[in-house]
Amino acid sequence: MGLDPGLRRLALGTLLAAYPGPVPPDWAVDLVGQGLAGHVLFGTNVHDPAQVAASTAALRAARADVLIAIDEEGGDVTRLAHATGSPYPGNAALGAVDDVALTERVYTAIGAELAVLGITVDLAPTVDVNTADENPVIGTRSFGADPKRVAAHSAAAVAGIQSVGVAACAKHFPGHGATIADSHHELPTVDVPPAVLRQRDLPPFAAVIDAGVRSIMTAHIRVPALTGDGPATFSRAVLVDLLRREYGFTGTVITDALEMKGAALAAGGVGPAAVRALAAGADLLCIGAQVDAELVEQVAAEIVGALGDGRLDRARVEEAADRAAALAAWTRAAGTPPPTATDLGYAAARRAVRVEGDVAGLDRPLVVQLHAASTIAEGRVPWGLGPHLAGLEEIRVVAAETDPETLRGLAGSRPIVLVGRHLHRLSGGAELIDALAAAHPVTVVEMGWPGRWRPTRARAFVTTYGASHANGRAAAEALGLAG
The missing domain is CATH 3.20.20.300 (Glycoside hydrolase, family 3, N-terminal domain)
Known part of the structure; x- marks a missing residue:
């Protein structure tokens, strides 16, 4: 029935x-x-x-x-x-x-x-x-x-x-x-x-x-x-x-x-x-x-x-x-929405960037994005500096599976920009960054919740407070790397 x-x-x-x-x-x-x-x-x-x-x-x-x-x-x-x-x-x-x-x-x-x-x-x-x-x-x-x-x-x-x-x-x-x-x-x-x-x-x-x-x-x-x-x-x-x-x-x-x-x-x-x-x-x-x-x-x-x-x-x-x-x-009582400024989000993201240390003189660095899993709430959405870089080399690695000497060899004389999310709780992230920064010029970009952890010898620590397209653009601009 x-x-x-x-x-x-x-x-x-x-x-x-x-x-x-x-x-x-x-x-x-x-x-x-x-x-x-x-x-x-x-x-x-x-x-x-x-x-x-x-x-x-x-x-x-x-x-x-x-x-x-x-x-x-x-x-x-x-x-x-x-x-x-x-x-x-x-x-x-x-x-x-x-x-x-x-x-x-x-x-x-x-x-x-x-x-x-x-x-x-x-x-x-x-x-x-x-x-x-x-x-x-x-x-x-x-x-x-x-x-x-x-x-x-x-x-x-x-x-x-x-x-x-x-x-x-x-x-x-x-x-x-x-x-x-x-x-x-x-x-x-x-x-x-x-x-x-x-x-x-x-x-x-x-x-x-x-x-x-x-x-x-x-x-x-x-x-x-x-x-x-x-x-x-x-x-x-x-x-x-x-x-x-x-x-x-x-x-x-x-x-x-x-x-x-x-x-x-x-x-x-x-x-x-x-x-x-x-x-x-x-x-x-x-x-x-x-x-x-x-x-x-x-x-x-x-x-x-x-x-x-x-x-x-x-x-x-x-x-x-x-x-x-x-x-x-x-x-259902909604009216016609007003027009909005197309650059509003990008301008807001620029205001959020925080830089600790010195980001001057990043001459064609090797950009290394550390893999970070997405939550179900987020879903799989592109993030990082990649879409905003002006012809720079970017590679993606898993922190816990990467030897810092390998990255140094790939970078040669170039500085390294390490990009990650929630680095304080990323498996192998802090250890890789600290080991690399001890022997190579490294700038760190944190695109997740920053926490209290900071790398010990990095040239700079940049916080975006998020990994949206707007946040990525703002970070690339702050580093002088945007195309």
């Missing part, structure tokens, strides 16, 4: 799905017509602006108020520019510049690009306070380690995105910045009392709520004092008592992707995770990136089943669907 059509439509109204490829398949469009709240676009859905606009138009033809979301943070997390790298610096660079008006302008420009393409929700900004240098998943996505600075820039980012009628989504509540594990792969634990969260992690969320943020994303992190053994995504103490009652948030609560191990393993699958998130107070359930029609139907069936067996109250699911619909109604 099939699902009750009314209950199925109610369940679909709480779901954000996704689909493969540049053209929405029939099932993805049909589900929108049947009540699916919307879809999240990923890099695989993006080839060029005209194609993206055609895709969103096809979805909107199925239902005018469909939600179309994307993770467009600028910096290291970009979907629109996944093939080249973002033309905007990310949050760490904007935090380093510490010009809140600039942050608002950058996010206005990002929002305007989305609006033109028919995208209605930006799953940004990341408002986590990155207090752990070893954090593997936030890092340069954060405005910094100071709660007040992060709060100010978070509010500015929200104002920028929403000024063009695109809904912002501040993430990841109640704060993913102190973790040293990635919730895509496991359930991280932040074992601190709520008082520490209020002082360290929650000020940016208070700021974005005051700024009128339309949605907030949950974190698949465990805070034992509040969540017990499960993630915040499944915790009424976090989503209702803390977020809604204490902090007064009245918008839409969106889950981080339920396919992530931090949620799916804790619940025993995506379907059970959806039920637990709804019961805890979430409104819009992001299924993930690997989605097909069968999975959407499985999740909807799990929700309908939970309505029947008492795990879910119908009024709670109706409330969630109403909040999802309210978010869609707000985004």
Whole structure:
């Protein structure tokens, strides 16, 4: 016997799905017509602006108020520019510049690009306070380690995105910045009392709520004092008592992707995770990136089943669907976005570069890029100085597998510029750099979260606070190597 059509439509109204490829398949469009709240676009859905606009138009033809979301943070997390790298610096660079008006302008420009393409929700900004240098998943996505600075820039980012009628989504509540594990792969634990969260992690969320943020994303992190053994995504103490009652948030609560191990393993699958998130107070359930029609139907069936067996109250699911619909109604009021300055992101990235030491006189150096793995959040996006160099030799190596004498032999009399990301936690990175700098002129370019480590004998240490296309250009210019 099939699902009750009314209950199925109610369940679909709480779901954000996704689909493969540049053209929405029939099932993805049909589900929108049947009540699916919307879809999240990923890099695989993006080839060029005209194609993206055609895709969103096809979805909107199925239902005018469909939600179309994307993770467009600028910096290291970009979907629109996944093939080249973002033309905007990310949050760490904007935090380093510490010009809140600039942050608002950058996010206005990002929002305007989305609006033109028919995208209605930006799953940004990341408002986590990155207090752990070893954090593997936030890092340069954060405005910094100071709660007040992060709060100010978070509010500015929200104002920028929403000024063009695109809904912002501040993430990841109640704060993913102190973790040293990635919730895509496991359930991280932040074992601190709520008082520490209020002082360290929650000020940016208070700021974005005051700024009128339309949605907030949950974190698949465990805070034992509040969540017990499960993630915040499944915790009424976090989503209702803390977020809604204490902090007064009245918008839409969106889950981080339920396919992530931090949620799916804790619940025993995506379907059970959806039920637990709804019961805890979430409104819009992001299924993930690997989605097909069968999975959407499985999740909807799990929700309908939970309505029947008492795990879910119908009024709670109706409330969630109403909040999802309210978010869609707000985004439909979008006006025509203003024109934006094409060089805005590159100018901002230049202001973020910090140079320790002397970069003068780099005469045709050998540029060595140290391989660094990307997180699932980032995806595989080009980075480095390569696209910006004026006819210089560049090689790419794995730090832990490279002999410094080999690099010296390749360089000969030329200086070496070593380019990397998160060098303080890159396997073999610090050892290679220190050994090389002890016997050869070396300049180091850090394009990740810089941490506290510095090479002992390098001529210079250059920090970009991110690895976007704009950051790479800014670094090449600072070194006098740009073509």
